[in-house]
Amino acid sequence: MKxxxxxxxxxxxxxxxxxxxxxxxxxxxxxxxxxxxxRLDVPPALSDPELMRHLRELASRNRTVDDYTSYxxxxxxxxxxxSVVDHVASRNEFYTAYTPYQPxxxxxxxxxxxxxxxxxxxxxxxxxxxASMYDGATAxxxxxxxxxxxTERKKAAVAATVHPEWRQVLRTYxxxxxxxxVELPHAGGVTDVERAKALLGPDVxxxxxxxxxxxxxxxxxxxxxxxxxAAGGLxxxxxxxxxxxxxxxxxxYGADFAVGEGQSLGNHLNFGGPYLxxxxxxxxxxxxxxxxxxxxxLDANGQRGxxxxxxxxxxxIRREKATSNICSNEAxxxxxxxxxxxxxxxxxxxxVAELCLHKAHYLHDRVAMLERFKPAFSAPFxxxxxxxSQLPAGRVISGLLEDRIMAGPDVGRFYPxxxxxxxxxxxxxxxxxxxxxxxxxLEGSL
Amino acid sequence: xxxxxxxxxxxxxxxxxxxxxxxxxxxxxxxxxxxxxxALRGRAPxxxxxxxxxxxxxxVRLSRLNYGVDLGMYPLGSCTMKYSPKINEDAAxxxxxxxxxxxxxxxxxxGALELLYQTQCFLAAIxxxxxxxxxxxxxxxxxxxxxLIIKKYHESRxxxxxxxxxxxxxxxxxxxxxxxCGMETVEVKSDERGGVDLDALAAVLDEGVxxxxxxxxxxxxxxxxxxxxxxxxxxxxxxLLHYDGANVNAIMGITRPGDAGFDxxxxxxxxxxxxxxxxxxxxxxxxxxxxxxxxxxxxxxxxRDGERFFLEDDRPQSIGRMKSFYGNFNVVVKAYAFIRSLGxxxxxxxxxxxxxxxxxxxxxxxxxxxxxxxRHCMHEFVLSGRRQKNENGVRTLDMAKRILDYGLxxxxxxxPLIVEECLMIExxxxxxxxxxxxxxxxxxxxxxxxxxxxxxxxxxxHDTPVLRLDEVLAARQLNLRWKKG
Numbered sequence: 001m002k003x004x005x006x007x008x009x010x011x012x013x014x015x016x017x018x019x020x021x022x023x024x025x026x027x028x029x030x031x032x033x034x035x036x037x038x039r040l041d042v043p044p045a046l047s048d049p050e051l052m053r054h055l056r057e058l059a060s061r062n063r064t065v066d067d068y069t070s071y072x073x074x075x076x077x078x079x080x081x082x083s084v085v086d087h088v089a090s091r092n093e094f095y096t097a098y099t100p101y102q103p104x105x106x107x108x109x110x111x112x113x114x115x116x117x118x119x120x121x122x123x124x125x126x127x128x129x130x131a132s133m134y135d136g137a138t139a140x141x142x143x144x145x146x147x148x149x150x151t152e153r154k155k156a157a158v159a160a161t162v163h164p165e166w167r168q169v170l171r172t173y174x175x176x177x178x179x180x181x182v183e184l185p186h187a188g189g190v191t192d193v194e195r196a197k198a199l200l201g202p203d204v205x206x207x208x209x210x211x212x213x214x215x216x217x218x219x220x221x222x223x224x225x226x227x228x229x230a231a232g233g234l235x236x237x238x239x240x241x242x243x244x245x246x247x248x249x250x251x252x253y254g255a256d257f258a259v260g261e262g263q264s265l266g267n268h269l270n271f272g273g274p275y276l277x278x279x280x281x282x283x284x285x286x287x288x289x290x291x292x293x294x295x296x297x298l299d300a301n302g303q304r305g306x307x308x309x310x311x312x313x314x315x316x317i318r319r320e321k322a323t324s325n326i327c328s329n330e331a332x333x334x335x336x337x338x339x340x341x342x343x344x345x346x347x348x349x350x351x352v353a354e355l356c357l358h359k360a361h362y363l364h365d366r367v368a369m370l371e372r373f374k375p376a377f378s379a380p381f382x383x384x385x386x387x388x389s390q391l392p393a394g395r396v397i398s399g400l401l402e403d404r405i406m407a408g409p410d411v412g413r414f415y416p417x418x419x420x421x422x423x424x425x426x427x428x429x430x431x432x433x434x435x436x437x438x439x440x441x442l443e444g445s446l
Numbered sequence: 447x448x449x450x451x452x453x454x455x456x457x458x459x460x461x462x463x464x465x466x467x468x469x470x471x472x473x474x475x476x477x478x479x480x481x482x483x484x485a486l487r488g489r490a491p492x493x494x495x496x497x498x499x500x501x502x503x504x505x506v507r508l509s510r511l512n513y514g515v516d517l518g519m520y521p522l523g524s525c526t527m528k529y530s531p532k533i534n535e536d537a538a539x540x541x542x543x544x545x546x547x548x549x550x551x552x553x554x555x556x557g558a559l560e561l562l563y564q565t566q567c568f569l570a571a572i573x574x575x576x577x578x579x580x581x582x583x584x585x586x587x588x589x590x591x592x593x594l595i596i597k598k599y600h601e602s603r604x605x606x607x608x609x610x611x612x613x614x615x616x617x618x619x620x621x622x623x624x625x626x627c628g629m630e631t632v633e634v635k636s637d638e639r640g641g642v643d644l645d646a647l648a649a650v651l652d653e654g655v656x657x658x659x660x661x662x663x664x665x666x667x668x669x670x671x672x673x674x675x676x677x678x679x680x681x682x683x684x685x686l687l688h689y690d691g692a693n694v695n696a697i698m699g700i701t702r703p704g705d706a707g708f709d710x711x712x713x714x715x716x717x718x719x720x721x722x723x724x725x726x727x728x729x730x731x732x733x734x735x736x737x738x739x740x741x742x743x744x745x746x747x748x749x750r751d752g753e754r755f756f757l758e759d760d761r762p763q764s765i766g767r768m769k770s771f772y773g774n775f776n777v778v779v780k781a782y783a784f785i786r787s788l789g790x791x792x793x794x795x796x797x798x799x800x801x802x803x804x805x806x807x808x809x810x811x812x813x814x815x816x817x818x819x820x821r822h823c824m825h826e827f828v829l830s831g832r833r834q835k836n837e838n839g840v841r842t843l844d845m846a847k848r849i850l851d852y853g854l855x856x857x858x859x860x861x862p863l864i865v866e867e868c869l870m871i872e873x874x875x876x877x878x879x880x881x882x883x884x885x886x887x888x889x890x891x892x893x894x895x896x897x898x899x900x901x902x903x904x905x906x907x908h909d910t911p912v913l914r915l916d917e918v919l920a921a922r923q924l925n926l927r928w929k930k931g
Contacts, residue, residue, distance in 0.1 A: 001792055003531060003720075004799050005878035011799075014806040014879060018822075026801050026822050027700060029669040034706040040699045041571040045789030048533055055783060059542025061557030063550070072547040075770060082465060084498060088505040090535075096514035098527050099726040101858075104850055104910040108512035109725035112505070115454050118928035122491045128926055131726075134583035137770040145626075165770045172744075172766035176594050176627040218485055246477060248487050261770070271558050272548030272771025274583070274728030286924075292726065297920035300905075303450060305912035307920045315586070315622035316861070320631050325622035327586040332724030335505075342454050342501050346490040348465040354477070355470060361480055362472035380481050401551060409549040432471040 065269065069434050070406040073384045073425025074214065075136065075163050076272065077264040079242060079352065080429055082343045085266040089336045099328065100294075103307045109331060110306035113294035116338040123244050123341065123349070124258045125251025126280035130291035132334040133326060136261030137166040139277030140208055140238055141173035142324055143257040146288045147206030147234045148179050155180040157204050159191040159224075161213035162238060164414035170208070189217040189377030189386065191224060200231040206256075207231075210238035211247075215411075215423065216360075216384030217377055218247075225254040234285075241265055241278070243382045245353025257281045266340025267333050276333035287313065290324030355428035356383035359435065363426050366439045373442050376421055384425040386411055386418070391445065393420045399446030405438060449911045451507045455928045458494035464501050492930055511911045513855050515722070519877050519885060521807075523826045523858040523870025524617065524665050526695050526717035531787065534720065534780035543779050548771040552756055559755035562772065563748040565782045566732075572694070572793070573711040574704025575734035579743045580773040585692060587768060588712030588731025589623040589659070591744060592688045594765045595710060595735060596657045597627055598742040599686065602763060607656035607685070613642050615665045615862045617692060629656060636864060640819045641670040647679060655685035657710075662703070663693050663824035665862040665870065667804060677707030686710065686739075694718045695874065696801055696825035699794030709736050715774075719781035730777040744768045799875035800825040803882060807873055810886040814893040818865050826872035828865050835867050840896040840903050842867040847914060848895065848906035852888040 006014075011023070020026060046054060065078045072078070089095065093108060100106030100113075117129040133139045144156040156174060158167055160183045167183070174181050182204070184196045191209065200207060207228035211219040221237065228235040236257045237250035242264050250258035263275040281289055287310065295309025315322040344352065360383045367373050367387055376386040389396050393410040400407040411421040426435070477486060496504075513520075520527030537543070546555055566578040582588040593610065600607045610624035611632050621631040632650050637643040642660070658680045663669045670676070677687050689703035689711040695718045697703075703711045715721050716729035723729065735743060745764045746757040757772070788796060801824050808817065808827040816830040831842035846856035846869070858870040873882055895903050907913060 001788070001795065003529060003788070004792075004795055004875055006799055006802070010879045011802060014802055018802075018805045018809050020822075023798055023802065026805055027669075029671055029822060029824075030701050031671050031674070034674055034701050036574070036700055036702050036705065040790035040793060042568045042785055042790050042793065045792050046786050048787075051533060051783060051787055052536070054786065055537045055540065055779075056542075058557035058561050059537075059540040061560070062542045062546055063554035064541055064545035065547055065550075066541060066545050068554075070547060072549050074549055076548050078545075078547065080467070084464070084501050086539075087502065088509075091506065091509040092516035093509035093512040093514045095535075095724045096516045096530055096722045097512045097725040098515075098520055098522060098525060098723045098855075101522075102513070102846070102850065102856060103915050104847070104907050104912055105511075105513040105855065106725075107911050108508040108510065111451065111453075111508055111511070112725075114927070117926055118453075118455065119493060121927045122493060125491075134587060135770050137767070138583070138587075163770070165767055168767035169769060172594065172768060173626075175766070176590070176597065178628045218481065222484065244487065244491070246481070246487055248485055249491070252488075268544040268776070269547050270544055271546040271555065271775040272773070273769070274730075274774040274777055275770070286926075293926055295920045296925040297916045299915050300913040303912055305915045307915045307917050309920050309924060309926060312921075315618040317618070318622070319618045320621035320625045322618070322622040322625075325586045325590055325619050325626045326584075327619045327622075328584045328727040328729055330583075330724075330728045331726035333728060335725070338454075339501065339505060342494055342496065342504075343464045343498070344493070345463060345465070345495045346493045347463060347495075348467065349493065350490060351465070351467050354474075355467065357477070357480060358470050358472055358474040361475070380485065382481075397551060401554070406547065406550060406554075408551075428467060435472070 068404045068406045071424045072406050072408060074409055074423055075261055076269055077425065077427055078269060078429055079264045079427050081266060084343055085336050085339045088339045089332055094335055095332055100308060103305065107305060110294045112335050112338055114296060114306050116334045117294065119338055119341045120278050120280055123241060124280050125249030126258050127283040128286045129278065129280040130289055130293050132329040133277035133279050133291050134330065135275045135277045136259065137169040139259040139279045140166050140236065141170045142290050143236045143259050144170055144206055144208060145173060145177060150288055151205045151233060153203055153205035155182060155203050156206050156208065157182050157184055157200055158208040159184045161186045161191055161215060162208055162210040163214045188379060189215045190219050190379045193220055193223050196224065196227055200227050202232055204231050204233040206234040206236050208236040208238065212240055212243055212382040215377060215386045216381040217379040218381065221253050242353055242356065245349040246357060256285060262337050265337035267336050274330055274333055276330040276337060288323060290326050292329045352428050356426060359430055360385065360426035363435045370442055372445055383427065384423055387422050387424055389420045389422060393422055396422060400441060403441055451504065453928055454494045454504055457496050457500050457504060460495050462495045462497045464496055464498040518854055519881050520855045521857045521871045521873050521885060523872040524692050525858060526872060526874060527723065528720055528874040529876035530720050530722035531784065534783040537783045538776050538779045543776065556755055559748050561782050562778060563750055563755050565778050566748060568785050569713055569732055570734050572698055573734045574702025575711050576737045577740045577743060578732050578734040579747050580732045580778055581744045581768045582731035582733055583769055583774050584727065584729045585714040585731045586619040586623055588733045589619055589690060590626055591733045591768050592710040592712050593623055593627045593657060595739050595742045596686045596688065598765050599739055600656055607654055609655045611650060611655060611658040614864050616659060616661060617665065620659045620690060640666040640668040641672055642676055644672060647676065651679060651683045653683060655680065655683055657686045657688050659688045659690055661690040661692055663696050666819055666828050667823040667826035668819060669824050673706045681707065692717065693825060696797055698797040699790060700797055704736060709739055715777055715781040720784045721777045721780040728774050728777055730774040746772065796875045803873040803875060803877060807871060807882055807886055811889055814890050826870060829869045830865055831867035831869060834896040838896045838900045840900050842869055844903045844906060845892050848892050848903045849888060850907040851909045854885060854888055
């Protein structure tokens, strides 16, 4: 068997060295009562050609965003991936390395983590970044837990316009710690500041806002930041990193934590994962931060090097007193993000953001002229917007699918009061021709 | 070889670019007309300005400062760094898997859903459980998911149970996960054979116990013979059992935690099922449960209706979601390929060879180091560097660093905490007898050096891209990012 190098002669020799006669003897500690007597119910082994044929067959039963024209967003985006990203992330020395517990032979991983942290701090305008977490949703939930610990309060406020799956994860994590979540209602696609004021009392540990929010709209972040801080809570900004090519970074509007989904920075869609959650904060909150961090130091010769820093926050040292139970980061995804940001540079990130912005606005303005479809909200937006349809959302989705267009998703899935609304996303990959074609299809009502 | 690579920021030269994007092909109004002026970015971020060759050379040079399993063995106890088969990588890089959006209509992702569904079934079969969720992103995330399921179960019965019992040999994530779901931890000590001390367990069991978490084989590499008895004792008090799957590599096709009475089992796909660690992630930590806990699993899971596969969202008693979307799909693709490649007999052989390799190394090294538990081990074992410390003033940390000079990666050290000057060694099934011998010979040489030339060990490493790094300095003068000079 190709992954198992021993020959029968090897096994015999090794058993002799051990001093037993049969493999069975090594398992003598497993009592009869808990021995598994059957054969595992998994299919028989496949040879490599059979396995490849089978996997290709499975893959061929999927339709990709390359085969179709995709307007899918909602937390995962088909931004263009420069070729260098996969070439770097495919280096065996990166993807087959373990966690950098031996820094002397892990400088590649540790320096790229440090560079990733630095790039994210620059992009977000924040003081400190960790080396990434599971995804945007868990990063936001961890920010809420830390806020509760830091303020010694038991309630997190979250805007109803935050990604529905982030809010679900937040509720799960908060319930786990016996903490409470309160949602701030929206009006016209953005958080209702007046009603937020009433809900943000002195018992609120933090306010979590997404900007642009799930509907693509820009939130009144400056007003909301003031409300959160006036209540004595912390302000958590969830951001789309690509938007920061044109939008003010969260460090400039008073975010204590800025978190988000980093997939759009150089990572494939991968049907939802693995992605990376980025997590940044102010210097003041640094020691509360969960997750791995790389820090610069010197070696015995006085040469610069990197190690895992602030490890005394972490579970392998602090056990039940750790800041979080998290034990890994998404290092390879963070590496891809670092390569992506390096490749784009300050001009590239602005260029991508502007392409998304202009193309999305072009589509938006064309849709506004249609009869049976209208933009649902009038708030400023970045690359996504909600369309209200006179036709059932399901019919729009299936109608466009026949024409190799992926629309949606159906916003009514997440917000029952927004039945027959669809969230359209336009990345830099869409061409004017594709946008015009979509509008023509909608105009002809599919 | 040049060993210090500048920071990417220091390679920047204004005006250089490494990207190529088209001009805007639609009418473009000025930004100020599309967005409120106050929402716009003023100063551009200080990202590096480099050309493509700079990007490639920088990161490829950095990669060469890393050790990886494609370069050599990783004998990291409890971290299971086995070889990652290349066919898995080829599979995971197929566009039919990588270019799928999570919100695509189900009829356009039937291949992906089938792969997820089948993996749920395979893991259920391996663990002896009824239903598996692939959502957790890592082992610790799987632990947290398992404990939340247990918490929800007790809540559904109107019970408030707050204690989680954890053996003193457990991974640090176990107590940290328990605290993350609002529970207190109670530690039970190990007996002289390295298993859970049953008297100590009996003494802490009461109606407040929500769960016991057990890693079996434990972090000493020893199989707890009382597994079933432990499960019965905890069940008798109304508590449930979480099996920490960090060490499943020892037991595939040999024993199944579900059969021994465990209610929740988590798996580490990046350990047992060969998906590479990527320098610390992504991993995947699926969780399987027995029938009685199915209603509490996170949503969604993948269901099957004849030939059609679909996302199951309708589970009103669910703990909710643990992360966005459906788990680390691309990691699951690799694990799926591994399982299909080995089949039932191959998986069993994996565990047998993993155990054989560990026992072989243990017996080869036994004369040179202290062996705290002299019995057959499972897939890993612990040695103690007590002798070298007491007789030669050489610590386990020094020996670990000295291993680097011989071009190999050291074992896990100073864990588990209950063994003094611990070296925890897990060779995995991937390694040939020649590789094991090479590793053993290096350790034996270092044991000799500790006696005859302790200074060379204490000042190690000598032949690595950087020498021993000052962690105290790193903690005292925190430097966690580049700043413009």
